[in-house]
Every structure is written in C-alpha cells, then in structure tokens.
Amino acid sequence: MKSLKTLLMAAALVAVNTLSFAKANTNKSFGSEDRHLSGFNAVSVAGSFDVYITQGSSESVKVEAPDDVIDRIVTEVEGGVLKIYNKKNNGMTWNWNGNKKIVVYVSIKDVNMVSLAGSGDVYFKGGLHAPSLKLKLAGSGDLTGKVDVRSLESSLSGSGDITISGRAESSSVSVVGSGDFTGQNLATANTIVKVAGSGDARVNATDKLEASVVGSGDVHYTGAVKNVTSSKAGSGDVSRM
CATH class of the missing domain: 2.160.20.120 (Pectate Lyase C-like)
Structure with missing residues (x-):
C-alpha cells in the first residue's frame, strides 16, 4: 500500500510539472x-x-x-x-x-533565387517578378507562391512540396524523392520535367513538353501543348490531366 501511495504521488508530481512546463512554454x-x-x-x-x-x-x-x-x-x-x-x-x-x-x-x-532546407515553409503569394528565378527545396518543408518570369528553374529533393502559379516562358522542373511539384496553374510555353522516385509533378504547357519518369512517380500535364516527348522507366506514367 505504501509503495502504491508513493507511486501515485510521483505520478501526480510529474503531471503537475508537465502542466507547468506546458503553460510556461505557451505563455512565453x-x-x-x-x-x-x-x-x-x-x-x-x-x-x-x-x-x-x-x-x-x-x-x-x-x-x-x-x-x-x-x-x-x-x-x-x-x-x-x-x-x-x-x-x-x-x-x-x-x-x-x-x-x-x-x-x-x-x-x-x-x-533570382529562393531556397529552403528543412521543415520550414516559405511563401511569396503576392508574386515575384524577375527575368529568371531558381527555386530550391530540400527536406520536408513547402515552397508556395506566384511568379512572373521568363525562365523558372525548380528543384525538389525530399518529401516537401513546391506549389507555384503565375507565368513563365520556360520552366525546368526536377523532382527527386517523394515530394510533389504542383504547377498546373503555372502557364508556360515550354516545360522540361524530370521525376525520379515516388513524387509527382503537375505542369502546364502550350508549345513543348519534355517529360521523363524514373520510378513510381507521375507527370500530369495540362494546357494546349503541341509537342510532347516522354520517357519512362518503372511504374510511373506521363499523362494528360
């Protein structure tokens, strides 16, 4: 009985200390x-x-x-x-x-460049204007925004996501890992997209699309693209949305 009382008292002290720590952390x-x-x-x-x-x-x-x-x-x-x-x-x-x-x-x-490494999030929803822009993501974080550029280069490695809208005359996309590139609302003339791993890429092109998939990932495209070339190795696919 004495050992049970001691155990209950110890548990109560731990609970009180935990609540006190949580309150102090919240009230900073x-x-x-x-x-x-x-x-x-x-x-x-x-x-x-x-x-x-x-x-x-x-x-x-x-x-x-x-x-x-x-x-x-x-x-x-x-x-x-x-x-x-x-x-x-x-x-x-x-x-x-x-x-x-x-x-x-x-x-x-x-x-001319925005890069993120880690689990944070970067937003530029008001739009970025530039002749050329590089977006780099490594890790589990997210890049979300809008662009108006002539040339856009996006590289993604890890489990994070890049979500982009706006306009780019030409776009180059590289996805390595399980992350996703969501760019169906990014209007481009020419797009080159490469996926290696289980990630997916969604793109929008009007003139030319070059797509390659290695692994189980997919490339989904939209837009009135006139010329589509694709290559696949694995269970992934290249298909119109």
Missing part, C-alpha cells in the same frame, strides 16, 4: 526585431521557420520569435544572399520546438 512572450540588412537578391532558409517574402521598392527583414530565442535566429547577407538559419549551440544546430511558429518577413527588390 513574443518579440519583434527589425534586422537592418540590404544588398541581397536571393533568400536561403535553413530551419523550421515560416518565411514570408514580398517584392517591393525596398529591402527589409523582420523576425518574430519568443524573447528568449530571438537572438538565436541568424539573418545575414553573404554574397548577395540573405541567409536565415539557427545559431549553433555548442557546435550543434539548435531547433525551435515550441507551440508557436517563428516568423520572418522579408522584403526584396530584385530576386
């Missing part, structure tokens, strides 16, 4: 910092942040995060690239596991 105050950065035309994100990119007449970076971790969010410009990542702690990369998302707002004038 959030801070906001304007990082005074400029001179970048590309954005590289590594981590579990939510990043919102807008294109305008000025450059700015704002970070919203809990007060006790906001200084661990590094934003720096190197070689024209705005890098956003976690500061290392004792040689190890630190990751935020709290209930609320760490959010970074980026305003950019000219852009």
